[in-house]
Amino acid sequence: MVAAREVTLQELLGGSYQYTVPLYQRTYSWGRPQWQRLWEDVVDVADHRRDNPSATHFIGSLVLAGFRDNGPGGVQRWLVVDGQQRLTTLTLLLAAVRDHRAEHEGPMHADRVNEKYLVNKWEDGDLRYKVLPTQADRAAYRGRIEHAPDAAEGSRISEAHQFFLTKLFGLSQPSADGEEEQLTLAEVESAVVAGLSIVSVTTGENDNAHRIFESLNNTGLKLTQGDLLRNYLFMQLPTRADEVYTTLWLPLQNLLSNEELETLFWLDLVQQDPKVRQTEIYAGQQRRMRGLQDESQVRAEVERFLALGRLYDVMLRPEKEKDAAVRFRLARLRAWRTTTTFPITLHLMERRSLGDIDSDELARALLYLESYLVRRLVFGRYSDGLNTTLLAATADIQGQDDPADALHRFLSSGRKHFASDDQIRQAVMTAPFYTTGRAAHRKLILRWIEESYGSKEPVDLDSATIEHVMPRTLTEEWERALAGQLEAHQDLREVHTELLHTLGNLTLTGYNSELSNGPFAVKRAELAKSGIRMNQEISAEPVWGPAQIRARAERLADRIVGIWPGPSAEAASGVAHTAWQTLTDAVAAIPDGSWTSYGELARLIGSHPVPVGTYLARTALPHAHRVLQAGGTVSPSFRWPDVHRTDDPHDVLAAEGVRFSEDGRADGGQRLLAEQLAELIDVDVDLTDPRSLAAPGNDPALRDRWVDRLHDHNDPESARALIEVQRGWVERGGRAEFADNAAGGCFLVVPRASARVIWPVILYPTYGVEVVFYHLAKWAPFTDEALLDEFRGRLNLVPGLEFGPEALRRRPSIRPQILQPAAAQEAFLDALEWFLHTVQEDDRSA
CATH class of the missing domain: 1.10.10.10 (Winged helix-like DNA-binding domain superfamily/Winged helix DNA-binding domain)
Structure with missing residues (x-):
């Protein structure tokens, strides 16, 4: 049976009691915001008690579960199921009151506060302390209670104690105007022990304390799914909790952050169920462990988690790997910065740790995984079902004798877009590599190609950026140079569009971007000075045009298929359609x-x-x-x-x-x-028919034509990004109007009952998003330059976007690739929604 009553610290701590924070709870986590709020509550109630000595202030609840071995005598022990942050902080505040009063008013205060509220005088060991934090915090807490500062140095416990000492010291200083009557230390102590009200909730012998813990709406720091899983495990260890915590859980907790721990528990689950979500970690692990019979089996689970955690730690920090080949492959996958490879990599690492495979086999499997990622990106099908495929691969290779070959066969079969050598050669020649996938991945591939040259004097490529040799904007000099290299039937603009973003025209450089549109003779001289081997090859060309770009593409394709193995011939032969x-x-x-x-x-x-x-x-x-x-x-x-x-x-x-x-x-x-x-x-x-994704506008036919042209002039991800922006604008209350002209733009218009039509941006199929700052400066309410500049600032919250003040006098464009990530779309739509509401509010006030 659960019972609840309102108590003060005087009642809670004024006897032979001990409140133990279980090992399964998180460590002390409160920081300055929570300490400051508690201090303000104390000062406020102390001030009120001057006029009304019985005044109290409610600060929250405390959920306690009694120990089964509590008898009629001795120390009455309680488990703190919820509220440990608050209770620990209050005793640290009392310790600070004790220390400050002992120093400034006399040593008798030390023994008095200790014996009343902090220690059980006649007990030894852990039973001496009225509050006993979780094990990781006990040394620091003892240091504060027993005046051993070195034991608590640098901990949150120590910082909390020092925070309250500083606040108490401030009370002893005269007020700035000399008129305000400062609170006395006695008033502060009285406010803490008698003026703060707590609801103490106690559970009966037959109540499941952990179930109560799960359902509580913690008003402090929210519990993660990892916290709940830890709680569940240690509730199953009534006699072995200390030993398991010290030898197994604490090393795991010290190895990985809370976020990394939570991911580890998901990776463990997904080995058996590829469909499990990261929001289902606690429920899934709880279901899996319901069959555990005794404490030895629970201990074995924690031991297994520690072993997996050590493997995961190496995955996250490859420099810890001992084998050079495996370390190289793990570093490559880590540089790719995607969690999609984690499940399969952890499974392979575990297979090696169990002796099923050796390091050579592991490195080979990781190479297949890296190759699969790279080839999909080069081929332009990187994100299509990747996560589902790799999760399915984890399940598919379990139990197979040679997981490296099994992984290779699995990735090569069916429609998994593991591009063949012929497909890679075709894509390198024709696909717009610069607009494919993520910019960081494109740079990595170019970097790894450069590293494959094996230069004796490696160049630091961290600061290098991707450069178009033939520039994106053709100057008259470039147009003359290219015109002389074209066949009679070729159109200069079409050739430029066709080859501009292909891999053959891209390289890595660290030289000044101001040269990006410079003539090839100038670029050639700069590239010749570069330590990058790719650039030295380009500088050997007397001119740069279609023939040179295609010849370089062929060389790069040869290098790619040589570095990254393709699908297995056996499996690929069964594919019905490339x-x-x-x-x-x-x-x-x-x-x-x-x-x-x-x-x-x-x-x-x-x-x-x-x-x-x-x-x-x-x-x-x-x-x-x-x-x-x-x-x-x-x-x-x-x-x-x-x-x-x-x-x-x-x-x-x-x-x-x-x-x-x-x-x-x-x-x-x-x-x-x-x-x-x-x-x-x-x-x-x-x-999915992209027309069905776009929101309706002024004319269905014009809407369909806009969508069709988006896909004719952009890669699928960029087209989808602009459709998502258009739909998001309409969902937020805007209107889409499609122009019936050659440009065929989509105007994002603010609905208005009267006044002129106003729009912040135009979504063009051919060259992206145009922000009409130039026009807005002439339209109310954005004739107010400060308001227009605020719109610019909100747009600059989009990752990868940075409009300077000069943009307010222009109509700058945003490349669709910038808006591909969901986070970028959300930030962009937030700025547009602000624009919409600003115009509508101005209309209402007019």
């Missing part, structure tokens, strides 16, 4: 009277419209003329595979049954989407 074969089949299946776009084909195979266009231009495919631009027009660069064929593809399509508008656009109703193409060739791909 990406390009899927595309070939889809184009061949387009029936008469239908057409599709480069963007839809890119969606089908998870690529980008540019490499799709390049592939079609270089590969003789039936029905390639049925692939059009998003707007339903024939690409200006379209060429028949047969060089002698001169008929107009527009006329051919019309003869086949495709209807065209007066301005030459194919009928959108005859366009095949990626889902329909997949159905035509009977392939199972996970596709």
